[in-house]
Amino acid sequence: MFELRLLAPEERIESLGDALDALDALSISVEDADAQTDAEQALFGEPGMPPPKEGWQRSRVIALFATEELARDAGSVLALQDFFEGCTLLGIAELQDQDWVRLTQSQFAPVEITPEFWIVPSWHEAPAQATQVIRLDPGLAFGTGTHPTTRMCLRWIATRGALAGQRVLDYGCGSGILAIGAVKYGAGEIDAVDIDEAAVSSTRLNAEANGVTLNAGLPEAAQGQYGTVLANILATPLKVLAPLLCERVASGGSLVLAGILERQADELKEAYAPYVALEVSDSEDGWILMTARR
Numbered sequence: 001m002f003e004l005r006l007l008a009p010e011e012r013i014e015s016l017g018d019a020l021d022a023l024d025a026l027s028i029s030v031e032d033a034d035a036q037t038d039a040e041q042a043l044f045g046e047p048g049m050p051p052p053k054e055g056w057q058r059s060r061v062i063a064l065f066a067t068e069e070l071a072r073d074a075g076s077v078l079a080l081q082d083f084f085e086g087c088t089l090l091g092i093a094e095l096q097d098q099d100w101v102r103l104t105q106s107q108f109a110p111v112e113i114t115p116e117f118w119i120v121p122s123w124h125e126a127p128a129q130a131t132q133v134i135r136l137d138p139g140l141a142f143g144t145g146t147h148p149t150t151r152m153c154l155r156w157i158a159t160r161g162a163l164a165g166q167r168v169l170d171y172g173c174g175s176g177i178l179a180i181g182a183v184k185y186g187a188g189e190i191d192a193v194d195i196d197e198a199a200v201s202s203t204r205l206n207a208e209a210n211g212v213t214l215n216a217g218l219p220e221a222a223q224g225q226y227g228t229v230l231a232n233i234l235a236t237p238l239k240v241l242a243p244l245l246c247e248r249v250a251s252g253g254s255l256v257l258a259g260i261l262e263r264q265a266d267e268l269k270e271a272y273a274p275y276v277a278l279e280v281s282d283s284e285d286g287w288i289l290m291t292a293r294r
Helices: 010-022 068-079 100-106 148-160 177-184 197-209 235-240 242-248 262-272
Strands: 002-009 027-032 058-065 088-094 111-114 117-120 132-135 168-171 190-193 215-217 226-232 249-261 279-284 287-293
Touching: 002 010, 002 068, 010 027, 010 058, 010 068, 058 068, 068 088, 111 148, 117 148, 117 177, 132 177, 148 177, 148 226, 148 249, 148 279, 148 287, 168 177, 168 242, 177 190, 177 197, 177 226, 190 197, 197 215, 226 242, 235 242, 235 249, 235 262, 242 249, 242 262, 249 262, 262 287
Parallel strands: 117 132, 168 190, 168 226, 190 215, 226 249
Antiparallel strands: 002 058, 002 088, 027 058, 111 117, 249 287, 279 287
């Protein structure tokens, strides 16, 4: 396999992508050419919504081809096109064969939630100080403990949840990591729901791997009220779901929301104001955790 590497301004990304696809590129990726520098730009988008931009002001485009000849031919063809103005061919490099399983595993180490609570992939030993452990491998569904939003939710469960015997709802459960964490910290009946059937299946498998019992299903499986409602999604769906989620919180219960950027706090407070008074309970790397009591 050979990588064709290009440098392109934002306005050329779509044309380059279409052309590379027509030239039978096996894959195409776009990266910020200024990543890890002072000029790095953060692009935040949400599922189901158009991307905020096609790329960065200076984007690195990497196209994978089966042979060096195909990669060189593609570079030659692109250089002749009008839309290539402002673009630069950075070069062609062979992609070395690797043990991709071992490489992937090396990128996922145990994740500390608190000094006693850890998320540990199956190929790692749990740290000696861990008294609570969730065994979880990367999969199709969101939630491995590596993202700040997941860590903040789990930290809340571990330190401020007081879940003993409670009925808990994990809305938008992904991998089921929050629901499993709730069980680990004493929750009673757990309903974990998601619109994605793959996430529901992932939750069931992860629950079984951790020896916990919970109810996983599509959103209609959530019935009645709960002592704690957890929703780690994103700001836009959280705003739409405000009436539904608040209706599920029992009197005196807790609502815990994540997937929210710091700059979105006021939007969420406004959306939930008719039902509860949200406040920021935690923050990490530009993300916040918002909670309320009903």
